[in-house]
Amino acid sequence: MTELPLSTERRLGLVIDLDTCVGCHACVVSCKGWNTENYGAPLSDQSAYSGAGSGTFLNRVHSYEVQPDNGAAQLVHFPKSCLHCQDAPCVTVCPTGASYKRAEDGIVLVNESACIGCGLCAWACPYGAREMDAAAKVMKKCTLCVDRIYNENLPEVDRVPACVRTCPAGARHFGDFADPDSAVSILSAERGGMDLMPEMGTRPTNKYLPPRPRDQLQETDILAPYLAPVTDEPKGFLGWLDRTLSALPKGPL
């Protein structure tokens, strides 16, 4: 049913630490691996070895450059997957009821045997979290590894989403945001966890921790300012050399 639950008992989701993520894409690979072998249709690739390959992924890592007004630019690796929004527009647009949000834990899922592959839910998601599988022709999205987190056949340590289990940097955390004492709630509160595109009104469950400010290079020599070069133009012999070389006709290079 595509009516959203008014509230969910638990609010399971991820905290993604943009300060810690090193952009290794291990979560992308482990997600693809787990979700190709488990829940629903496999995540197919088309012409994977052709050089123009394309495939379905539920998690993708962007990289952004942030240039502050002062100081060096910073590179931020940015993993992006379904945020399991509380006001999920992808669910309400679905004509078939294939897309739904679970009342018990807030996970947003697609019932693939009811999906007609109209693609409207992917249009409604601001984050690009849904991809139509080109082979199965049904909508694929992050399941929060619903087939791991409750799976009693797995050792307890593995009962977290594959991306969280894999991340070598510890940049991904899984837990219940409805519980104010959970690790993810505390982490998000302490580090200023943010919503992506809050103006879209989707109320994402997943939170992103902003990168910490970078260290500034400190001036250690108190006399250094007095020794600062007075001109950038070379003078004397170097200046003569610079002018002469510049005046020469261009060489073979």
Place this chain on the structure above:
Amino acid sequence: MHPAPSVILFTTFSGLGFGMLFWLGLGMPAPTGLVAFVFFALAYALAVGGLIASTFHLGHPERALRAFTQWRTSWLSREAWASVATLMVMAAYGAGLVFAATRIAALGLIGAALAMATVAVTSMIYAQLRTVPRWHHWSTPALLVIYSLAGGALMTGQVRYAMPLLVLAGLAQVSAWMSGDKRLAESGTTLATATGLGGRGAVRAFEPPHTGPNYLLREMVHVVGRKHANRLRLIGLVLGFALPVLLLALPFAGHWLALAAVLSHIAGVLATRWLFFAEAEHVVGLYYGKR
């Protein structure tokens, strides 16, 4: 957004078909017998043909009946109901005209209202999407309804109404383009809000997550065609509205000229409908440093 032929054909032809049903329902014209049959057959061919075209872009058209289940939240599901309701009511009304030469006026009025409701509901599928700021505006349903009224009037020979409606549709289109061009900027969604990093400095997409194309880029980040946008806008306006009005205004107007006006209008609507999709920017493009 990717201008998929199936969706362009669907919205264009079903818009015309339901527009025809609207005027037929009002009894303008109210033919009987064979003439009525030809009118209704054409309207149904367009409306149903459009609906069938729309199933071509479904991954699993064999499950299409499921699309009737979620009318409480989904405009796409409501569209399924509205179009079927219109087609059934108008079939009964049309049967009266064709086989019994009787016009059941009340039934026609209900059918006309349903026909326009169908067009409006279809347009809400697009207008509801916050993710496409250009569409997320009342002008989207207004525009598609005016298009349908004008096209329907033209196709049913209601020259008196077709001329002002065509002019109105052209003007509405121009104003929708003008305001639509600004709407992404006005929406306030930028790479800064998309990443949440805007407060720290200028954000630039440095490296995309994948080197090849993917579903998201193919489906929602269509930038290639936009370079011809201005030329196509002009072609759309001339063929869709100016030329048909001119042809209708000619003193020696006859069936052939009317046919030329109809064909020109359809070509123009197809051009503007292509732009409706090709020019619509989905905010997911921002994550890729595109729009």
